[in-house]
Amino acid sequence: MRALAAALAVLLCAAGCGLRPASSFVPPIEPGSIRPIPDLEGKRVRVTSKEFTEQLVLGKIAVVALTAAGADVVDQTNVQGSVNARASLIRGDADLMWEYTGTGWITYLGQQKPVEGAQAQYEAVRDLDLRENGIVWLPPAPLNNSYALGVTKASAEKWGLSKISDITKVPLPQRTFCVDHETFGRDDGFLGMLRGYGLQYGKDVPRANVRRLSVGVLYRSVATGQCTFGMVTTTDGRVKALGLVLLEDDRHFFPQYNAAVTMRRQLFDAHPEIAKIFAPISAKLTDDVMRDLNAQVDVDGDMPVLVARDWLRSQGFVR
Template identity: 80%
Template sequence: MRALVALLLVTGAVAACGLRPASSFVPPVGPGSIRPVRALDGVRVRVTSKEFTEQLVLGKIAVLALTAAGADVADQTNVQGSVNARASLTRGDADLMWEYTGTGWITYLGQETPIPDARRQYAAVRDLDLRRNGIVWLPPAPLNNTYAIGLKRTTAEQYGLTKISDLTKIPVARRTFCVDHETFGRDDGFLGMLRGYGLTYGADVPRAGVRRVSVGILYNAIASGQCAMGLISTTDGRIKALDLVVLADDRHFFPLYNVAVTMRRQLADAHPEIAGIFAPISAKLTDEVMRDLNAQVDVDGDVPVLVARDWLRSQGFVT
């Protein structure tokens, strides 16, 4: 028991620092709406994930859900980097992971043009990935972890801003932005967004008003008024913690990154019942839900696996 307590304390401390908060500890769960599935009894399923908070929480959700269904789950979450986690799936070192439609389409499948309709984007990545790589995509969640423009609630209310095209309501001199270094010049990032909304960098948005900062300080820079707006991720827990407003992408510029369970075709063919386990879970994973779960880790310092377990319990999936 002392060893377990020590493990949780260390893991919690890492989470509070915003590092890679994961451990191999999996708390016991009992059946809720997820009931033991005879066909999965003792079946080995290796679950992997990337290393950032959202992926850790989602990975642990998968581990716990499959455990409750009776599978023999190997927790291989917390792999550094999207490419490495994906490679473990395609080469057969892992069986299942949550992935994003935009990442699959652009990064893994090399497609340059994202599809602005969520259903069509999912269908396209599902069909092409299965054909090329033997990877099965289950239907995605509403959760869309993409880029967005975020700002303080007081700023949104002052100018009546609800969508990105409303930015023209702000006087030019006050159109200040904080943007992280990586996404500043990308076609699907800040400069691309300006072009997509008919805004000229240097004229409609003054160059002097754009600050390039690290992701670690980006959200606090917006909340503290160092800039009026910033390019953020839609499911980041700091949105809730800092009471930021997310503007609607009314021109559908940013690629869609709906999350879905992906798995090797061999597992999907042998155990189609897995789709039934994850369908109701995916249906409940919205941007708002994920922001809350991410905030519990990144803001409150909770442990991802316990955040995952408590959410599954709160929804009645496990006990």
């Protein structure tokens, strides 16, 4: 607790004393298995991320790891919306961010159908994004942050829900959904899922039955019965904490969403050693690990940068 209080004090001073914005705070670290790289010493690397918890934790992992390697890291994490964060990378306003293979393939590259298999999906997005946009994808982590429909155990038992195609078992008045704003209209999100399961928005799912909420309140809204179904993600720590049941994607609609470091080709060509920094980190990021890290923020109230630092320490990457 003393360490957390000290960290908070530094943050308040940084925000109020004109030093550095709170979002760019990097706690004190020493190199562990990540050793300083002479060619990276003082190299300016701008790291960005989206605004939701998992992206913040992954973004901070990148910030801390690159700092340990000697880079002069500019923390530009916490950008609202996938498209905005990605655009900063394409424009050259940022250099590096964690992204998801399915999001890259469907949302950014405009492909209609996912590629079956995690490795095949990664290779497809890696090759096309490099060719079209000059974006390098490093090998992905095992974690697959896929979309899912979550329900309470009571709802699952009441209507016999085990898979997404069971939606029609629920009477129309109770066929209600909580969906976050961004996920609602995505081809790989809510409306796309309805089409994939042969359900018509406005008929099989009345428009009035869909509540569009922020991610911050969505999970608890489902858990407290405000909606029967919630559009959630599989690695979110609140799924386990709130006892939600994830329905099987029995039509295999959702693509693989393995997280991978992406960067501008100019940065990779100048510093290919960055790939060696992230390879062992990515290998340890499983679904279970990511759920635990997310829960430390969303359930326990810890700060993303301290969660990232502590996990890197626990694995020996930094001290």
